[in-house]
Amino acid sequence: GYRHAAHALIYCKMAPSNEKMKHAVMMQLRFDGTLGFPGGFVDGGENLENGLNRELYEEIGLTQANHFTETDYFGSWYHEHIRLMDHFYVKKLTENDFVKLENRTLECHDWGGETMGIIRVPLQKSSKNPNFYSLSQFFQHNFIGNAKHQLIQVLVEKNILPAVDVQDASVNLIN
Ligand SMILES: O=c1[nH]cnc2c1ncn2[C@H]1C[C@H](O)[C@@H](COP(=O)(O)OP(=O)(O)O)O1
Numbered sequence: 001g002y003r004h005a006a007h008a009l010i011y012c013k014m015a016p017s018n019e020k021m022k023h024a025v026m027m028q029l030r031f032d033g034t035l036g037f038p039g040g041f042v043d044g045g046e047n048l049e050n051g052l053n054r055e056l057y058e059e060i061g062l063t064q065a066n067h068f069t070e071t072d073y074f075g076s077w078y079h080e081h082i083r084l085m086d087h088f089y090v091k092k093l094t095e096n097d098f099v100k101l102e103n104r105t106l107e108c109h110d111w112g113g114e115t116m117g118i119i120r121v122p123l124q125k126s127s128k129n130p131n132f133y134s135l136s137q138f139f140q141h142n143f144i145g146n147a148k149h150q151l152i153q154v155l156v157e158k159n160i161l162p163a164v165d166v167q168d169a170s171v172n173l174i175n
Pocket residue numbers: 005007035036037038039040041055082084086114144145146147150
């Protein structure tokens with residue numbers, strides 16, 4: 001058999017008055033030093049969304065009001081070499097709820113253990129140098145499993161960034 005895990009990409013659109021960021025996308029620095037999405041293994045007998053919501057409570061303090069449901073399901077990937085089926089969910093929150101979650105993470109059960117902190121993915125282009133993509137720098141970190149691909153796919157499919165920008169950031173690894 002194989003094990004199941006569920007992970008989540010949470011994002012929000014910022015108020016138009018926010019000139020620094022148009023969107024915020026949440027990722028985490030994991031205990032093993034890699035970047036990934038919050039979530040984790042789903043126990044046998046537990047349904048996927050319940051398992052995900054339990055993990056998200058432990059890691060980022062997600063409460064019932066923002067629980068994930070089947071409608072937030074994005075897709076699944078099978079990782080043959082580790083016999084893992086990873087189920088992926090995506091949810092857009094209000095800016096207010098997103099920031100509340102961020103502010104709560106330092107008090108979470110898993111902070112400093114399983115998770116070393118949540119981060120926002122740097123999505124903005126430099127106003128001084130439009131050829132500089134902070135995202136291409138970000139892509140040079142180490143990601144767990146297929147988390148980088150999950151991020152790229154969601155940025156494009158949810159129109160968080162123009163596809164051409166995601167493509168440029170993936171191709172042009174500018175230093
Ligand atoms: O963000 C991710 N995208 C794809 N796969 C991932 C991601 N994060 C972890 N994983 C893989 C790696 C592990 O084998 C399993 C379990 O994840 P993890 O979060 O480490 O599980 P626990 O919190 O320890 O339950 O998924």
